[in-house]
Amino acid sequence: MNFASDNTSAAAPEVMAALQAANTGYAAPYGNDPIMDRVRAKLREIFEAPEAAVYLVATGTAANALSLAILTQPWGAVFCHRNAHVEEDECGAPEFYTNGAKLVLVEGAHAKMTPEGLHKAINFIGRGGIHNVQRGMVTITNATENGTVFFPSEVKALADVARGFGLPVHMDGARFANAIVATGATPAEMTWKAGVDVLSFGGTKNGCMGVEAVVIFDPARAREFELRRKRGGHLFSKHRFLSAQMEAYLTDGLWLRLAGQANAAAARLSSALLAAPQTSLVHPCEANAVFAAFPRAGHRRAQAAGAAYYLWPGDQSMEGPDDEALAARLVCSWSTTDADVDDFVALIRG
Amino acid sequence: MNFASDNTSAAAPEVMAALQAANTGYAAPYGNDPIMDRVRAKLREIFEAPEAAVYLVATGTAANALSLAILTQPWGAVFCHRNAHVEEDECGAPEFYTNGAKLVLVEGAHAKMTPEGLHKAINFIGRGGIHNVQRGMVTITNATENGTVFFPSEVKALADVARGFGLPVHMDGARFANAIVATGATPAEMTWKAGVDVLSFGGTKNGCMGVEAVVIFDPARAREFELRRKRGGHLFSKHRFLSAQMEAYLTDGLWLRLAGQANAAAARLSSALLAAPQTSLVHPCEANAVFAAFPRAGHRRAQAAGAAYYLWPGDQSMEGPDDEALAARLVCSWSTTDADVDDFVALIRG
Amino acid sequence: MNFASDNTSAAAPEVMAALQAANTGYAAPYGNDPIMDRVRAKLREIFEAPEAAVYLVATGTAANALSLAILTQPWGAVFCHRNAHVEEDECGAPEFYTNGAKLVLVEGAHAKMTPEGLHKAINFIGRGGIHNVQRGMVTITNATENGTVFFPSEVKALADVARGFGLPVHMDGARFANAIVATGATPAEMTWKAGVDVLSFGGTKNGCMGVEAVVIFDPARAREFELRRKRGGHLFSKHRFLSAQMEAYLTDGLWLRLAGQANAAAARLSSALLAAPQTSLVHPCEANAVFAAFPRAGHRRAQAAGAAYYLWPGDQSMEGPDDEALAARLVCSWSTTDADVDDFVALIRG
Amino acid sequence: MNFASDNTSAAAPEVMAALQAANTGYAAPYGNDPIMDRVRAKLREIFEAPEAAVYLVATGTAANALSLAILTQPWGAVFCHRNAHVEEDECGAPEFYTNGAKLVLVEGAHAKMTPEGLHKAINFIGRGGIHNVQRGMVTITNATENGTVFFPSEVKALADVARGFGLPVHMDGARFANAIVATGATPAEMTWKAGVDVLSFGGTKNGCMGVEAVVIFDPARAREFELRRKRGGHLFSKHRFLSAQMEAYLTDGLWLRLAGQANAAAARLSSALLAAPQTSLVHPCEANAVFAAFPRAGHRRAQAAGAAYYLWPGDQSMEGPDDEALAARLVCSWSTTDADVDDFVALIRG
Structure with a gap:
């Protein structure tokens, strides 16, 4: 029972x-391998973006x-949610x-920016x-970082605010597949059709070893990306070893299948938890993570049984009364099984 | 016959x-996997450095x-050979x-710095x-970038110059295994015993998929490395996928065996070329690369047969008389076979 | 009547x-002029800090x-008030x-950080x-940016929080003289005795042409400052022209006399405004700036008469009913006269 | 007798x-003062460049x-002479x-780049x-740093090489006035007509207190300069205090008159030195600096009399035989008098 993160x-x-x-x-190095040619073609097809530039790197950060570096000048403000990975988890990258x-x-x-919040923030900067x-x-x-998703219409509403100020839009899609599965949107609808200029298209958290694609819908920005x-x-x-991962990930819809498994596991988990006594969801469960609060006694049983996950926020204490609810982050991945979920819920229920 | 680079x-x-x-x-992420514990222990043993800090990254750059970033301030001069990889091949990383x-x-x-050249350069800066x-x-x-090697005594002579000015020393060991095999030195003799503070210990060019260790002999510098x-x-x-590569690489001397194969292939190649008419070595062949000059006719035959390698320097032209000598860089790797070498030399000889 | 800024x-x-x-x-250049020797001695005397390192630059930014650069690493968090000059007015310097x-x-x-707010912010980062x-x-x-001041005990309370986490403390004293005059504290009490490690000691806003001193109480940090x-x-x-300004500024208490004039003008202005109908202070007036709200009709008269100052915040509109109150920032300087103040208030009163 | 630098x-x-x-x-701050309007107009007139953007800063560095920052990307190579101020004297700015x-x-x-040398360097980078x-x-x-000058035709020859590679050209004119006086060229001929895109137009070394103009001939680059x-x-x-210096400097040809005085002093000095026994010029004297070698005995007499200047290069020793020649850098400024020159030469002659 490992719900610590999708990267475990x-x-x-x-x-x-x-x-x-x-x-x-x-094989030719540095992205000149023939597998990469196929990856490029496949991603352009998936995104209905024949001109998009596509690059691979090994980490989401x-x-x-x-x-970000190709979309803003050093003196620019990068508008993001307070809980965004770029703000909280990249040590200032x-x-x-x-x-x-x-x-x-x-x-x-x-963890979802609102158009109003975004408009206010942009308006304030630059005065x-x-x-x-x-x-x-x-x-x-x-x-998002809280396991929620944006539908294309929501992305568009944010991107429209950005456009109103002439600003480009990036999407951190470390869990892009989970969002696509959750919303039923097409990749194009979720990105360039909604106003996204550059996408971090995650593979690592969703069944790859270590590969992320960057999809740049405006190829004019591509050369700078290569140099950076x-x-x-x-x-x-x-490079063929990045290409090979990504090719497999894109083949026969593997990326969607894996995300579907993770989302389904999270749905099963959240439903079962909600049915347990004294248990509530901290955030809506829309993708592959469950943020739930349940009594300390349940945490004690789960941890004693070796279940791995994080108290979230991290400053909650395992010391204290049995029936006090503590919140947890429980992340499901492609490899989470029904048995994992059921065993865990059984522990929580006691 | 692919002599383009060890990374092909x-x-x-x-x-x-x-x-x-x-x-x-x-598995626990971010270097907390149990394989990494074994890698750390193994590298400390190989380097006879029980206190060394060890980290893995995926690229030599x-x-x-x-x-470099943990060894110099932004206003510092980094003394390196004119042909060093850090100067010529990292786009300013x-x-x-x-x-x-x-x-x-x-x-x-x-491509070998001399103590005199180094002393002169350091002395000039800081005036x-x-x-x-x-x-x-x-x-x-x-x-080195020219296929030559430093013996520990030579490293020490350079490091002594650095020490005389109070400067720390880094070794770019992207081909460290090749140097160890070529000199017969122990890893400790080649590094900290000779005055090296931090080593880039290469795996990628010598049979790994993409992993390099950084060995920091003074652990006081380790925390900054982690953050950077x-x-x-x-x-x-x-991270387990970096750890696993490195563990295999270090097990049963694989790293030395692979480098031995590459060096032997280069020795076979250089000997055979030297025996060919109108052929000469541009640099001594001491590791896994051969820099040789031979007539354009030989180049024409080799290229027609699909042999992959670089003219070196790159501004030489394939247009011109048959008997004019053009220089080439021919890099052998662990996977270069005797047949590859012999076939190539046969083409050169014509 | 110019209340736009102390830098006008x-x-x-x-x-x-x-x-x-x-x-x-x-004169010897680069800070080796004899006037600078006297400046160094004088500032050390004023701050009762015989070991302090002292440097001059021409701008507060x-x-x-x-x-900041000598007090934090690139991956460090700089805790400051939301309205600090470093956050809002330096274009990311x-x-x-x-x-x-x-x-x-x-x-x-x-614009005053509280110890509780600071503790919470520090505690959150680094989790x-x-x-x-x-x-x-x-x-x-x-x-502060809002015309308020910290007493030494308040500085110490903040610095104690910083010390509890092992963090160094900088004071932006672009208006340090105004704070000293307002509190009656000694320069030492306000800085190193309260836990400040480095002070930006402003001259420009308070009667100089363009000079600021940086006083580094721990001289171990001095060399890095010089290089940066x-x-x-x-x-x-x-450099003598920076030194000469600072020497004059420090001679015979000129810096305190000028700040006293500015603070007195602001006190006169705030008192007179408070006595006017429908007028209120937005922030306490403790130094040389007055943040006051008064009816639009008053603004119209003042602006028609050529009074220079800013609506604060800047998004208020001069269009609208006469009796609606709009807030303004009114900054006094050493050169503000009683007549300036009285004429302005007369305009506001109508 | 102070020949240490023009900045003394x-x-x-x-x-x-x-x-x-x-x-x-x-006065309005930050460059919005009315004096700056006149400076802008005057510099545009002097450079026959009605569209040029003009900014002031206080130091040459x-x-x-x-x-440089507005002309190259971070991954760009900046081609400069080995002895350029940007390379040797700015601590990596x-x-x-x-x-x-x-x-x-x-x-x-x-200290003069040649078109051939420049072409070779550019050609090599980017391979x-x-x-x-x-x-x-x-x-x-x-x-130049060696007291020599480029004529417009020479600047154009270098700029043509740059243009051939699509590269922009900056001129470090810390001593631009001296070059103009020395060559008789117009400012326009020396800059944009010869292919210069951005000029550092020095004031500090030539009679100002601390002001340099940056003249940007292509105004599209101006906004970025302002932000940087x-x-x-x-x-x-x-800002008015920068503007006022520059206005005075440009009025009635003061800038040319001061440079003329400095150049004339250097010419007088070099001629007199050449007429002295055992004395030679290390570089042609074309502007306001003299690089001359003369016997150690002369140096001893000059230094004993308090003459200030640098041995150049700095690693020459005052210990040694009387008649050995040591090279010196002797910089004249607008304030160097005939008496200064004559007294110095008398000391050298002994």
């Missing part, structure tokens, strides 16, 4: 098989930080890659002419 | 097997740039990661007090 | 006279950004000079180990 | 008078580093402001595609 899971067998298959003979852009934090329940930082760009996370990637040390010499 | 090779079967073996169940340190180029035949950049650090590449690695987007969530 | 004022005659006096013969540190905004009425930015430093503005100043282009060659 | 001189009386005259009443661009050093006698830094820009110093200047802490609040 293994890679999907299809991905591993593709790595093995790619490991024959010689790299995908995000490099994307966005500031490093952008050479000091300022992340401006937007409020919104369940001071040259003395302030300048309005730079907007980044939206989908699925190289300069950041993120261009792989034996 | 596949990964060794042992490395791929280890990846598969690691792909079971859940990341290993180098992060290492050292400048990026150090926030603008200046690479000061040292001369020396066959101007606060107006100049300050003396920062020294970085030595072993094996994270901030640079180089901390892997599914 | 002229320089004090004593400062101009000192510039003229310094303009004879040759330079003083602040360089100070702190991010630029620190290579991407993150300003974390602390709440507090009237995530290596994934978050790290706790870096605290910067306090005194007098030079690298930032802030080391003056004809 | 006082400011010209006209400049000081202008500062005093500007010090009345209130700021002028240069900010200019160019690397800091550009976020890590690489200065690539071009050879050439007497490696994305792996190298990219070709960024060219910067030319006039008058502010972010660098180089935008003055009491």
